[in-house]
Amino acid sequence: MFRLRPEANAETIAVVVEGRTILVPAGASAAAAVLLAGFSSIRETPVEGNERAPYCMMGVCFDCLAEIDGVPNRQSCMVEARPGMQIRRQIRARKIDPSAQ
Amino acid sequence: MTIGLAIVGAGPAGMAAAVLAAELGIEAALIDEQGAPGGQIYRGIERSQSNSPLGTHYLAGQALAAALRNSRVEYRPSTTIWHIDPEGVLYLESGGRTDILTARRILLATGAYERPVPIPGWTLPGVMGAGAAQILLKTGDLVPEGRAVLAGQGPLLYLFAAQLARAGAPPIALFETTPLENYFEAVRRAGNLWPGRRMLLKGLGLMLAAKRAGIPVRRGVRGLRALGNRRLERIAWEGGELAADHLFLHEGVIPNVQASLALQLRHEWDEAQLCWRPALDPWGQTSLPNITVSGDGGGIAGAEAAVLSGRLAALGAAARLGHIDETERDSRASRTRQALDRELALRPFLDRLYRPAKSALVPAEDDVIACRCEEVTVGRIRRAVRLGAPGPNQIKAFTRCGMGPCQGRICGPIVSAVIADTLGKPIADIGTYRPRAPYKPITVGALAALSADAGD
Numbered sequence: 001m002f003r004l005r006p007e008a009n010a011e012t013i014a015v016v017v018e019g020r021t022i023l024v025p026a027g028a029s030a031a032a033a034v035l036l037a038g039f040s041s042i043r044e045t046p047v048e049g050n051e052r053a054p055y056c057m058m059g060v061c062f063d064c065l066a067e068i069d070g071v072p073n074r075q076s077c078m079v080e081a082r083p084g085m086q087i088r089r090q091i092r093a094r095k096i097d098p099s100a101q
Numbered sequence: 102m103t104i105g106l107a108i109v110g111a112g113p114a115g116m117a118a119a120v121l122a123a124e125l126g127i128e129a130a131l132i133d134e135q136g137a138p139g140g141q142i143y144r145g146i147e148r149s150q151s152n153s154p155l156g157t158h159y160l161a162g163q164a165l166a167a168a169l170r171n172s173r174v175e176y177r178p179s180t181t182i183w184h185i186d187p188e189g190v191l192y193l194e195s196g197g198r199t200d201i202l203t204a205r206r207i208l209l210a211t212g213a214y215e216r217p218v219p220i221p222g223w224t225l226p227g228v229m230g231a232g233a234a235q236i237l238l239k240t241g242d243l244v245p246e247g248r249a250v251l252a253g254q255g256p257l258l259y260l261f262a263a264q265l266a267r268a269g270a271p272p273i274a275l276f277e278t279t280p281l282e283n284y285f286e287a288v289r290r291a292g293n294l295w296p297g298r299r300m301l302l303k304g305l306g307l308m309l310a311a312k313r314a315g316i317p318v319r320r321g322v323r324g325l326r327a328l329g330n331r332r333l334e335r336i337a338w339e340g341g342e343l344a345a346d347h348l349f350l351h352e353g354v355i356p357n358v359q360a361s362l363a364l365q366l367r368h369e370w371d372e373a374q375l376c377w378r379p380a381l382d383p384w385g386q387t388s389l390p391n392i393t394v395s396g397d398g399g400g401i402a403g404a405e406a407a408v409l410s411g412r413l414a415a416l417g418a419a420a421r422l423g424h425i426d427e428t429e430r431d432s433r434a435s436r437t438r439q440a441l442d443r444e445l446a447l448r449p450f451l452d453r454l455y456r457p458a459k460s461a462l463v464p465a466e467d468d469v470i471a472c473r474c475e476e477v478t479v480g481r482i483r484r485a486v487r488l489g490a491p492g493p494n495q496i497k498a499f500t501r502c503g504m505g506p507c508q509g510r511i512c513g514p515i516v517s518a519v520i521a522d523t524l525g526k527p528i529a530d531i532g533t534y535r536p537r538a539p540y541k542p543i544t545v546g547a548l549a550a551l552s553a554d555a556g557d
Contacts, residue, residue, distance in 0.1 A: 001246040001346065002244065002245055003243070003245075003246040004242050004243065004244070005154065005238070005242050005243075005244045005268040005269055007152070007242075008241075009148065009241075009242050024241060025241050025242050026148065027137075027148045027240050027241060028241030029240055029241065032237055032240065032243055035243065036243065040227065040332045041226040041331075045474075045476060047475060047476040048476050050476070051226050051331055051332070052224060052226060052473075053227065053228075053229065053332075054233060055228070055229050055473070055511075056215060056229075056232075056511075057234075057236040057237060058141050058144075058214060058232070058236060059134060060214045060357070060510045061511050062474060063473060073542060075541075077236075078135065
């Protein structure tokens with residue numbers, strides 16, 4: 001679990017993590033938003049379904065993959081939170097939607 | 102249209118190179134994956150406040166970022182480079198749109214990332230890099246809730262301990278994994294420490310700050326393990342166990358060579374820093390005439406050295422592009438080189454002191470995950486080696502290790518070390534993965550949108 005430091009940036013942005021609106025400091029990544037929302041893991045691995053949390057936070061490890069605004073497999077540590085952003089944890093491999101063009 | 106210089110990465114090296122290149126009259130573009138300048142060391146720098154718990158050395162990045170913003174550099178943030186043609190064509194993606202940039206010269210300033218630390222349990226939620234946790238603090242003012250332990254070695258570990266204490270979230274313990282013989286070896290081989298005294302004092306200051314903050318330090322920790330069911334619950338080591346919610350690991354940083362390897366630049370194994378790095382001349386020139394490397398991507402030397410090597414690369418590029426002659430290049434470079442020598446003076450001492458223990462490079466247990474993406478264990482790699490897979494690229498085919506989304510960035514160093522250990526050969530003889538484009542995943546749509554004439 002993570003929390004904000006007492007003198008955190010007062011400028012906040014509202015994002016939606018797994019359907020719940022939370023406020024995060026401006027500049028925070030989508031990955032940070034998931035951690036602030038109280039989730040200990042951000043994805044389940046495609047191979048064995050193990051829970052994972054971000055490991056590197058700088059775009060190297062891909063353990064922070066999440067669905068952002070409907071697009072799966074995004075590196076959430078490299079995406080800055082924007083107002084209204086919809087963030088979902090990624091459970092195993094991305095789903096291929098046959099109805100999508 | 103072809104520009105003079107394309108710079109990859111807006112960390113200290115890339116920012117400094119871009120600003121000087123523009124001053125020298127080069128038409129320069131700076132491409133960076135992040136939305137704001139700073140790289141990892143100065144990540145979030147433009148939002149930082151003067152009372153930041155990150156401290157004065159971090160705030161030094163503000164001037165670099167401001168200089169970039171005030172320059173004539175074409176700065177392209179939030180842009181991913183997914184392929185570089187050695188002839189000078191860069192394939193970009195930004196916001197789902199692809200683009201092509203052609204440049205007479207390319208400077209790779211791709212920086213470094215934390216050396217993966219494959220201890221048992223390192224894939225459990227609750228375990229992350231110390232630098233990763235520091236990025237959460239830099240970008241979003243996040244601090245760990247509950248009991249955090251910092252484990253590993255190197256200046257960043259002590260720095261982050263002090264920063265967490267200032268941010269109101271001191272770790273419950275700092276475990277130093279430095280093998281005790283490293284202290285003797287570092288002093289014995291260090292030679293003259295006087296030129297590096299400023300950096301040495303800075304390091305001692307960091308250790309003192311952690312001590313003043315009342316953080317218990319345990320030295321010579323061996324056999325570190327992360328334990329828990331679905332997330333971290335306990336940390337164990339030879340001689341003890343401790344309940345914990347967070348484990349932040351750090352065994353130094355290694356050059357980010359994904360792009361330079363994909364470009365098949367000549368690389369060398371650096372036995373002092375235990376990493377691969379591109380072979381460079383004093384101007385950062387690689388084995389390809391139009392490509393240079395500066396900053397930690399060419400060998401670990403720190404942010405201040407990265408700024409200086411970025412400036413040298415800009416001077417080198419300006420001479421090659423005909424903006425200045427070699428006499429002017431050399432005269433402008435001489436003071437920069439002197440400053441760089443001072444920055445590098447302490448490096449042999451630091452490299453030897455913080456040389457990771459073998460157990461941090463090659464997990465002793467076969468059931469430890471080596472490839473986090475494809476969940477391939479050390480034991481499976483060893484078995485594939487015994488079946489005849491001679492190197493990292495064959496291990497990929499045998500086990501899928503390195504074929505997940507990170508494309509071997511995390512498992513690469515581990516796989517090479519495990520193969521070397523299994524065969525009883527030096528890592529230099531084993532080599533490393535040969536990464537390929539796309540360097541980062543792109544959608545089929547973005548790829549298809551690349552029009553055939555875009556490069557003309």
